[in-house]
Amino acid sequence: MLKRTRATKARFQLILIKPSHYDNDGYVVQWIRSTMPSNSLAAVYSLAKGAAERELLGPDLPIDVMAMDETNTRVKTKEIARRIAENGGRGLVGIVGVQSNEFPRAVDIARPLREAGVQVLIGGFHVSGCLAMLKELPGDIKEAQSLGVSIYAGEAEEGLDEVILDAARGELRPLYDHMKHLPDIGNIASPPFLPNDFIERTIGNVTSFDAGRGCPFQCSFCTIINVQGRKSRYRSPDSVEQILRMNYDQGINRFFITDDNYARNKDWEAIFDRIIKLREEDGMDVRFCIQVDTLCHKIPGFIDKSKRAGVTRVFIGLENINPANLIAAKKRQNKITEYRKMLLEWKRVGIITYAGYILGFENDTPESIRHDLEIIKKELPLDMLEFFILTPLPGSEDHKVLHEKGVWMDPDMNKYDVEHVVTGHPKMTEAEWTEAYRTAWGIYYTDEHFETIIRRAYASGINLRSLMPVLFWFSSAVPVEGVHPLQWGIFRIKYRHDRRAGLPLESPFVFYGRYAADIARKVVLVAKRWRHLKRIVRKVEADPHAKLYKDEALTPVVDEDAEHMELYTQNEAARTAVERERRVAAKTGNGNGGKAPAPAGLRTNGHQGNGHDAGLHDTEHHINEQNEPASPLV
Ligand code: B12
Ligand code: SF4
Numbered sequence: 001m002l003k004r005t006r007a008t009k010a011r012f013q014l015i016l017i018k019p020s021h022y023d024n025d026g027y028v029v030q031w032i033r034s035t036m037p038s039n040s041l042a043a044v045y046s047l048a049k050g051a052a053e054r055e056l057l058g059p060d061l062p063i064d065v066m067a068m069d070e071t072n073t074r075v076k077t078k079e080i081a082r083r084i085a086e087n088g089g090r091g092l093v094g095i096v097g098v099q100s101n102e103f104p105r106a107v108d109i110a111r112p113l114r115e116a117g118v119q120v121l122i123g124g125f126h127v128s129g130c131l132a133m134l135k136e137l138p139g140d141i142k143e144a145q146s147l148g149v150s151i152y153a154g155e156a157e158e159g160l161d162e163v164i165l166d167a168a169r170g171e172l173r174p175l176y177d178h179m180k181h182l183p184d185i186g187n188i189a190s191p192p193f194l195p196n197d198f199i200e201r202t203i204g205n206v207t208s209f210d211a212g213r214g215c216p217f218q219c220s221f222c223t224i225i226n227v228q229g230r231k232s233r234y235r236s237p238d239s240v241e242q243i244l245r246m247n248y249d250q251g252i253n254r255f256f257i258t259d260d261n262y263a264r265n266k267d268w269e270a271i272f273d274r275i276i277k278l279r280e281e282d283g284m285d286v287r288f289c290i291q292v293d294t295l296c297h298k299i300p301g302f303i304d305k306s307k308r309a310g311v312t313r314v315f316i317g318l319e320n321i322n323p324a325n326l327i328a329a330k331k332r333q334n335k336i337t338e339y340r341k342m343l344l345e346w347k348r349v350g351i352i353t354y355a356g357y358i359l360g361f362e363n364d365t366p367e368s369i370r371h372d373l374e375i376i377k378k379e380l381p382l383d384m385l386e387f388f389i390l391t392p393l394p395g396s397e398d399h400k401v402l403h404e405k406g407v408w409m410d411p412d413m414n415k416y417d418v419e420h421v422v423t424g425h426p427k428m429t430e431a432e433w434t435e436a437y438r439t440a441w442g443i444y445y446t447d448e449h450f451e452t453i454i455r456r457a458y459a460s461g462i463n464l465r466s467l468m469p470v471l472f473w474f475s476s477a478v479p480v481e482g483v484h485p486l487q488w489g490i491f492r493i494k495y496r497h498d499r500r501a502g503l504p505l506e507s508p509f510v511f512y513g514r515y516a517a518d519i520a521r522k523v524v525l526v527a528k529r530w531r532h533l534k535r536i537v538r539k540v541e542a543d544p545h546a547k548l549y550k551d552e553a554l555t556p557v558v559d560e561d562a563e564h565m566e567l568y569t570q571n572e573a574a575r576t577a578v579e580r581e582r583r584v585a586a587k588t589g590n591g592n593g594g595k596a597p598a599p600a601g602l603r604t605n606g607h608q609g610n611g612h613d614a615g616l617h618d619t620e621h622h623i624n625e626q627n628e629p630a631s632p633l634v
Pocket of ligand 1: 163208256260416487
């Protein structure tokens with residue numbers, strides 16, 4: 001990636017690195033092809049290119065911008081330092097989009113660079129979250145500063161120029177704090193963009209961008225609201241069109257819109273309308289994966305417009321099915337009575353659903369988790385389910401509260417990847433909690449349930465050739481590779497020398513012997529699992545009655561027998577939640593004519609008490625026209 005350029009004239013070198021993190025053995029998690037390009041990197045890279053094109057440092061000091069994502073590219077600090085020296089000695093390494101689990105790796109990258117006299121600046125969610133929520137900088141950030149590493153908290157849209165100017169003078173400040181002012185991103189001149197040679201290092205023809213930032217809700221485990229705010233800030237339809245066209249021109253037509261909650265992007269409709277125009281009138285075949293909340297189906301037209309705008313996959317923050325847990329986490333907007341209705345709406349238009357499920361809320365036990373997952377399998381028409389360990393991520397209210405109370409939290413930030421237990425639980429030991437996470441994947445993705453998911457999808461008009469790779473990806477990442485599907489990639493790369501600071505260099509015999517055995521094991525496992533899944537798909541396709549498949553989860557909400565669904569009756573909290581919904585419905589005059597007491601969310605007409613019309617549309621059954629498998633995410 002770093003081409004050698006011996007310059008005759010000084011050139012400012014701006015090198016942007018999105019770091020990875022370490023696996024449990026202390027090796028950097030890297031792949032020949034990683035999941036998808038990072039939007040954080042795309043955002044900062046594009047702003048930096050903009051500064052270079054504007055000749056921010058004047059015509060005598062041109063800026064060269066380079067970007068690399070460590071999940072698919074080896075970071076060679078010596079080469080970086082040499083490149084800066086060869087170009088006149090002025091430069092900056094920006095370590096970008098650093099999440100808490102990546103902070104130790106970011107510091108390990110910074111250390112040799114600082115020793116070589118290179119200026120380094122770290123930005124991203126870890127530093128922004130800590131500055132947003134903690135009264136004092138935590139030890140790891142102070143330690144980075146003691147190495148001479150500068151910290152950038154907040155968004156780069158209005159602060160990057162200042163940083164480049166300071167760095168060019170060799171006067172980088174220890175801290176840039178932009179947390180108080182959240183920039184307007186409506187029409188910035190350089191929206192997120194990465195060139196194609198970068199995207200080729202990831203799976204599929206996919207890139208990502210944020211159409212908006214911020215979310216109005218208040219979930220206690222969430223960092224987003226404290227870093228990006230609760231007010232919706234969004235790009236204009238023109239800006240979104242610019243991003244789409246720039247990518248389309250380089251052959252990229254699939255996009256992951258990274259908004260944590262696109263349904264709460266205040267301008268979702270205008271953005272979708274523009275995309276619909278691009279697709280239907282200008283013939284641009286663009287497709288999307290979005291993230292939404294469990295009330296999105298109540299926004300009039302949201303699901304139908306998603307379909308027309310080319311959304312093929314949707315991530316939903318389901319989080320849990322026990323209302324007591326949801327209330328404790330301040331996730332009151334998640335109503336179990338809405339889950340089935342929302343999922344059936346996505347099924348109606350043939351869009352694949354993924355739901356996130358968090359393990360380790362205060363009422364969870366290994367038994368309750370197992371029981372809840374069985375209910376989900378039976379009663380919710382969901383395609384993929386992905387699991388996370390409830391983690392007090394720096395930047396969240398949970399983290400702040402535990403920190404202020406002095407409750408133990410693991411000091412090793414590398415473990416804050418929502419796959420490790422990092423604090424105590426009232427009902428589970430660390431071992432039980434870890435095991436509950438590990439086994440959850442196997443409980444959901446059984447052979448029997450694979451077949452059920454595939455049958456439901458087939459009967460709903462979802463293209464099985466497009467479902468199969470994602471089903472494979474989400475069900476196999478943990479058993480095969482031991483990493484979360486969002487972190488998986490194609491073919492793991494490991495360098496013996498790229499080991500976490502403080503850990504010994506292993507002997508080549510031990511290292512390569514284990515590496516080779518590991519590769520062999522994974523190849524066999526991957527082939528076996530893929531063939532197995534393919535057999536199930538073929539079986540369903542060969543079944544002449546498969547299109548007529550029905551089960552409890554696919555039962556239309558209007559016909560369901562709410563009294564017998566375990567989702568609504570399994571415990572006191574569920575029954576209370578259903579009762580509360582009934583009372584709300586009765587008060588707002590939206591009852592169902594004195595018939596069987598169906599919860600508000602189970603009715604098919606009328607208002608739902610929050611001003612939105614639930615309006616189940618009686619449109620034709622849509623068939624997902626997407627055929628070829630691409631990235632596991634988009
Ligand atoms: C998209 C996304 C992903 C994508 C990443 C690919 C992509 N397309 O970007 C995928 C799905 C792969 C992913 C995976 C994970 N993610 Co993620 N992800 C996000 C998400 C939703 C959006 C990221 C984004 O684009 N933000 C918008 C950009 C522009 O904001 P930004 O990163 O903060 O960058 C701005 C500023 O920080 C600043 N800045 C950043 N770097 C620098 C550097 C310099 C030099 C300067 C000047 C400024 C600067 O300027 C930028 C532009 O304004 C965020 C939540 C969020 N709203 O940000 C979670 C989030 C970042 N993810 C999170 C987590 C935990 C994970 C996983 C560990 C989960 C898991 N087990 O799978 C993995 C880890 C991946 C890894 N280590 O390899 C957490 C991190 C929390 C924390 N305290 O660290 C977040 C915040 C969500 C949450 N749950 O709270 N993720
Ligand atoms: S709905 Fe999602 S993005 Fe919004 S506050 Fe809750 S966890 Fe955060």
